[in-house]
Amino acid sequence: AKRRDLLAKMTVHMARRDGARASLREMAAAAEVSVPTLRHYFGDRAQTLDAVLEECLRRGRPGLDAQRFTDKPFAQSIASYAADLVRVLGEPKSVRLGDVFALSLAEGFLDPSLGPSALRHILDPTIDALRARLALHVARGEMVPTDLKTAAMMLISPLLVASLHQQQLRGERQSPLTMDVMTDDVVAAFLRAYAAPAAVKA
Numbered sequence: 001a002k003r004r005d006l007l008a009k010m011t012v013h014m015a016r017r018d019g020a021r022a023s024l025r026e027m028a029a030a031a032e033v034s035v036p037t038l039r040h041y042f043g044d045r046a047q048t049l050d051a052v053l054e055e056c057l058r059r060g061r062p063g064l065d066a067q068r069f070t071d072k073p074f075a076q077s078i079a080s081y082a083a084d085l086v087r088v089l090g091e092p093k094s095v096r097l098g099d100v101f102a103l104s105l106a107e108g109f110l111d112p113s114l115g116p117s118a119l120r121h122i123l124d125p126t127i128d129a130l131r132a133r134l135a136l137h138v139a140r141g142e143m144v145p146t147d148l149k150t151a152a153m154m155l156i157s158p159l160l161v162a163s164l165h166q167q168q169l170r171g172e173r174q175s176p177l178t179m180d181v182m183t184d185d186v187v188a189a190f191l192r193a194y195a196a197p198a199a200v201k202a
Contacts, residue, residue: 003041006031007055014052015099021110024048046113053121056100063088064125068132074142074195079187081130082159086183089163101160102168127152134194143194151194158186 013030014022022030024045028038042048067084070077089098101122108118130152137143162182165171 004055006033006038006041007051010048011052011055011059012094014049014103015056015095021106046111046117049107049114050117050121053100053104053117056095056104057121057125059095060097060100060125064129067129070133070136074137074140075191077133077137078155078190079184081133082155082183082187082190085156085159086163086179089160090167096167098163098167102164126156130156141198142196144196146194151190154193155186155190159183 009031010027013027024038025035027045027048028035031038038048042051067081070080072080089101090096104118104122108115127149131148134143134148134151138145138148162177162179165175166177166179171177
């Protein structure tokens with residue numbers, strides 16, 4: 001229970017992104033404990049951040065699991081998934097999903113030891129959930145058989161980059177995008193690439 005309480009406080013602090021990369025001392029301050037106490041529960045900075053990202057995955061697991069299944073036809077399913085992803089990336093919460101992605105990517109790029117944590121807890125679960133959804137469409141004959149991990153990344157990547165561009169990098173002020181139009185274009189390109197002929201005719 002104590003460990004979960006510390007994680008909750010640190011996760012909110014880390015996701016705010018209101019300063020430079022947090023040191024272990026700053027994370028301890030956010031958790032309202034001493035550095036030795038934080039080390040006792042988690043270990044060094046990399047291990048503590050790994051635990052924070054794992055906590056983000058725990059919080060997001062219900063949403064990810066819900067994305068694995070759909071009874072919608074292929075085109076509607078992909079459009080719904082894309083719109084939902086863009087929405088939740090920017091949805092106001094104590095911890096925004098877009099901020100979690102920004103945190104995991106920044107830490108993973110700057111510290112090689114945290115790259116696997118970013119993949120294991122944030123990026124790969126997102127890809128795997130969509131891959132499971134796409135597998136349903138392949139099984140129904142609505143989507144052409146293909147490498148589903150690659151296909152999932154083809155849909156997620158432009159939407160994620162656009163969202164980070166607009167929000168976390170403040171592009172909405174300096175270099176604005178019309179996200180609805182951009183999302184529709186990404187969906188249309190994905191459908192052209194992967195829809196089975198029967199699904200296109202339907």
